[in-house]
Amino acid sequence: MKAPRVSNWFGRTEMAAPADIETAALRSDRFRLEREDDWTRLENILKRMEGGSLRRVSDDDLIALPALYRTAASSLSVARETSLDAATLSYLESLVQRAWFQVYGPRQGLFAWLRGFLLGGWSRAVREIWLDICIALAVMVAGTIVGWLLVEQDREWYYSLVPSQFTDSRVPGATREQLLESLAVADDAGGLSVFAASLFSNNAGVAILAFALGFAFGIPSLMLLMHNMAVLGAILWLFAGQGLELEFAAWLSVHGTTELFAILLAGAAGMHIGRSMAFPGDRSIMAAAAQSGRRSAMVMTGVVLMMVVAAILEAFPRQLVGGTSDRLLIGGTFLALWIAYFFAYRPAQTEGEQ
Amino acid sequence: MSSLARSNTNPSQASRRRTMVTPEGISLPITVGSRGARIGALLLDFTFLYLGMTLIFILFALLVGSLFSTVLDGMEEQISGLGEFFIVVIILFAFVARYAYFLSMEMGPRGATWGKRIVGLRVAARDGGRLTAEAVIARNLIRDIELFLPLAFISGASGGDGGNAGLAAAIWFAIFLGFPLLNKDALRAGDLIAGTWVVEAPRTRLADTMSTQGAAKGTSGLTGTKYEFGEEELSIYGEHELQTLERLLRNDNDDALVSVHQTICHKIGWAPGAGDERAFLEAFYNQLRARLEADMRFGKRKANKFS
Numbered sequence: 001m002k003a004p005r006v007s008n009w010f011g012r013t014e015m016a017a018p019a020d021i022e023t024a025a026l027r028s029d030r031f032r033l034e035r036e037d038d039w040t041r042l043e044n045i046l047k048r049m050e051g052g053s054l055r056r057v058s059d060d061d062l063i064a065l066p067a068l069y070r071t072a073a074s075s076l077s078v079a080r081e082t083s084l085d086a087a088t089l090s091y092l093e094s095l096v097q098r099a100w101f102q103v104y105g106p107r108q109g110l111f112a113w114l115r116g117f118l119l120g121g122w123s124r125a126v127r128e129i130w131l132d133i134c135i136a137l138a139v140m141v142a143g144t145i146v147g148w149l150l151v152e153q154d155r156e157w158y159y160s161l162v163p164s165q166f167t168d169s170r171v172p173g174a175t176r177e178q179l180l181e182s183l184a185v186a187d188d189a190g191g192l193s194v195f196a197a198s199l200f201s202n203n204a205g206v207a208i209l210a211f212a213l214g215f216a217f218g219i220p221s222l223m224l225l226m227h228n229m230a231v232l233g234a235i236l237w238l239f240a241g242q243g244l245e246l247e248f249a250a251w252l253s254v255h256g257t258t259e260l261f262a263i264l265l266a267g268a269a270g271m272h273i274g275r276s277m278a279f280p281g282d283r284s285i286m287a288a289a290a291q292s293g294r295r296s297a298m299v300m301t302g303v304v305l306m307m308v309v310a311a312i313l314e315a316f317p318r319q320l321v322g323g324t325s326d327r328l329l330i331g332g333t334f335l336a337l338w339i340a341y342f343f344a345y346r347p348a349q350t351e352g353e354q
Numbered sequence: 355m356s357s358l359a360r361s362n363t364n365p366s367q368a369s370r371r372r373t374m375v376t377p378e379g380i381s382l383p384i385t386v387g388s389r390g391a392r393i394g395a396l397l398l399d400f401t402f403l404y405l406g407m408t409l410i411f412i413l414f415a416l417l418v419g420s421l422f423s424t425v426l427d428g429m430e431e432q433i434s435g436l437g438e439f440f441i442v443v444i445i446l447f448a449f450v451a452r453y454a455y456f457l458s459m460e461m462g463p464r465g466a467t468w469g470k471r472i473v474g475l476r477v478a479a480r481d482g483g484r485l486t487a488e489a490v491i492a493r494n495l496i497r498d499i500e501l502f503l504p505l506a507f508i509s510g511a512s513g514g515d516g517g518n519a520g521l522a523a524a525i526w527f528a529i530f531l532g533f534p535l536l537n538k539d540a541l542r543a544g545d546l547i548a549g550t551w552v553v554e555a556p557r558t559r560l561a562d563t564m565s566t567q568g569a570a571k572g573t574s575g576l577t578g579t580k581y582e583f584g585e586e587e588l589s590i591y592g593e594h595e596l597q598t599l600e601r602l603l604r605n606d607n608d609d610a611l612v613s614v615h616q617t618i619c620h621k622i623g624w625a626p627g628a629g630d631e632r633a634f635l636e637a638f639y640n641q642l643r644a645r646l647e648a649d650m651r652f653g654k655r656k657a658n659k660f661s
Contacts, residue, residue: 026640028647029563039560050463073380082650084643086597087561087604093383094556100376101465101476101555104484110458113487212499213526220526273547290480290489290549297492297548 028083035075039095042068046098069099117301120347125298127343132218132268132275136225140264143226147233161234170235176242183244183251184322207266207303211296214270218278221270225263250324253331255313261338262306269296269303306338372539374482382482385554387475389540392552398469403455407448453494460490466555476555480545489548496544500530561604564639579630581637587622588645594658596646599639603632611635 045061045068076092083089108116126133150157155172162170170182206228213220232252239248273292280288317330370386459467465485466476477493479485504527534542545551602610608631615631618638627634646656 026564026644026647028643032563036560043560052463070378073376073378077380082647084593084596084646084650085564086600087558088563090556091558091560094558096380097382097384098555098557100382101478101485102463104376104479104482105463105465108461108487110454110461110487113461113491208499208503212503212530286546287481287549289546293492293547293549294486294488297488297495300495301491 028079028085031078031082032085032088035071038068038071039075039092042072042099043095046095046102049102050098065099066103069096069103072096072099117298120345122298122302123342123345125295126265126302127346128295129268129272129299132272133264136222136264136268136271139222139225139267140229140260143229144233144236146226147230148237149233150230151234151237158234158238161231163231170238172238172241174238174242176244179239179242179244180247183247207263207307210263210267211270211300211303214267214272214274214296218271218274221267221274225267228263247324250327250331253335254317254321254327255310255331257331257335258306258313258338259310261335262303262310265299265306266303269299272296272299309334369538374478376482384478385556386539387473387552387554389534391473391475391554392534392540395467395469395473395475398472399455399467402468403452407451411444456494456497457490460494461487464555470552471555474554474556475552477550478553480549480551485550489550492548493542493544493550496542496547500527500533500543503527504531564600564603564636564643579633581634581641583622583638583641588642590621590659591642592656592658592661593646596639596642599635599642603635603639606632 041061041064045057045065048056072092073096076089076096079085079089079092147161151161151172158172170179206224210221210224213224236245236248239245273289273296276288276292277285283291313330313334321327321330367385370388372384372386373381374384375381456467460477464471464476465478470476477485477490479489504524508524508528508531530543533546534540539545539551541551599614602614611631612628615634618635619625649656
């Protein structure tokens with residue numbers, strides 16, 4: 001059964017004119033010869049559509065496509081009951097399958113989809129998982145508080161919580177000047193390398209992990225969010241101890257509002273899948289996973305975009321803008337923009353989107 | 355019922371057969387793509403991507419090199435910054451190119467990347483409905499999680515980097531990596547999440563009708579002999595033998611025709627002649643098929659010679 005496929009790469013051979021119907025001795029062959037023209041027409045339309053050139057398909061053919069598809073399908077069901085011609089049966093099966101793929105194929109190309117995504121699809125998907133976002137947000141806030149409290153009770157927690165890359169000068173007992181210095185504008189701002197490093201290691205890693213771990217009913221996602229926010233809480237405690245909490249928040253907020261928002265969405269998206277698999281309702285688990293998976297994919301595509309924005313913010317404005325109020329202004333503006341885009345921007349759903 | 359028509363296919367394919375019901379209520383036979391074919395398609399895709407990107411970078415480097423070689427001469431100290439810039443560009447470009455390749459191809463009318471087309475596969479919605487853009491994006495987003503992260507984590511865990519947490523993550527991602535082996539439809543996690551599966555996309559050409567050619571009417575063009583078979587002789591074989599004979603006649607291999615001719619003659623008690631095998635078999639095929647199809651119309655089916 002493999003051989004015909006290879007010949008099809010090159011094969012544009014014209015088919016011979018169908019034999020005279022009357023000469024066919026078998027009833028099933030006469031049945032086939034009577035309908036063969038329709039099948040051939042359908043096959044030609046399919047060939048052109050599969051070639052990706054809708055423009056080469058005439059309007060008449062496009063209008064005829066659904067009818068031809070149904071004709072071929074009903075031919076197939078009749079042939080299964082009346083014909084023993086294996087070649088015709090397998091031809092019809094592949095023809096109906098190909099027609100089905102075209103009639104029910106993807107309706108939009110990548111760019112049409114991208115436009116629909118930015119103009120409403122993304123924010124709609126985010127609003128649809130609002131419950132998971134609320135849960136994830138609660139966990140993140142709780143994580144920050146836990147981190148703070150842990151370190152306040154026992155300083156040793158700081159070293160076990162905070163990864164070593166941050167414990168250069170930012171350790172308990174550091175002076176106010178040392179801490180301020182770590183927030184200052186970097187002199188040797190290798191902007192692009194910071195951009196690349198932050199995009200492809202820290203942020204994206206956490207976001208993808210938060211999403212991937214959501215499959216286990218969301219529990220590991222929550223633990224991951226909790227742990228990351230506990231680190232933040234611990235560092236926050238350190239800076240607050242020297243009265244620098246506002247400066248630290250401003251320093252973080254430049255890219256942090258975008259980045260933490262993205263991590264929040266990623267965790268919520270992962271949890272959304274896990275939650276719908278654990279509680280599928282009256283759907284099957286597979287159907288529930290598919291439905292929530294498509295929604296989460298929309299959110300995650302957006303998360304990737306937000307990560308890029310966050311990396312740009314981290315690489316350039318944060319290194320260049322020094323003032324606390326300026327930093328807060330940038331961070332706050334982005335936070336407001338995201339919230340407005342997700343929750344206030346509600347364009348009417350255009351036809352053709354689902 | 356439809357398994358009758360395909361009883362001659364090999365068993366590994368038979369286990370991959372599914373029936374999908376379209377929204378119109380037509381049941382379509384579908385063959386799930388084999389795991390080997392899918393790995394092959396993936397390797398092909400990455401080969402194409404790699405080759406394409408290498409080509410683009412060589413062209414780009416030549417272009418930039420010839421344009422700026424004079425300018426670059428006096429900027430030795432900035433070369434490292436420039437190199438860093440290019441590395442970032444390359445990483446970003448590779449990322450975008452990978453997603454653009456998979457997404458645009460699978461959202462296209464063929465529903466398949468080049469690799470999948472070559473091995474004869476395509477992506478389809480599991481429920482028989484429309485393959486949506488969201489589904490294609492979902493299954494491609496998850497590919498990173500189930501393919502690249504597992505490899506990174508497993509190699510990390512074997513080095514003992516992350517301790518127990520690293521080990522747990524490695525096991526977790528190994529499940530992702532092995533997911534297609536753990537279910538009968540060879541779904542990877544991305545397929546599960548997107549509600550898709552990867553199926554074979556056969557493109558069969560319509561073969562000639564059998565009863566309009568050769569000795570279909572019973573008369574040999576070579577010798578003028580008229581082959582007529584009686585009720586008893588035709589009642590020996592069933593549909594399986596008929597379709598085996600059909601394949602034989604379409605393939606037109608002389609040696610095979612001779613040996614089958616002998617077998618059939620033995621079975622029905624004729625003395626096998628020589629030289630006119632094809633006409634004999636064509637006549638036998640047509641009369642057997644006429645008989646079996648007539649029975650079919652009355653609801654009687656004979657799957658093979660044993661039934």
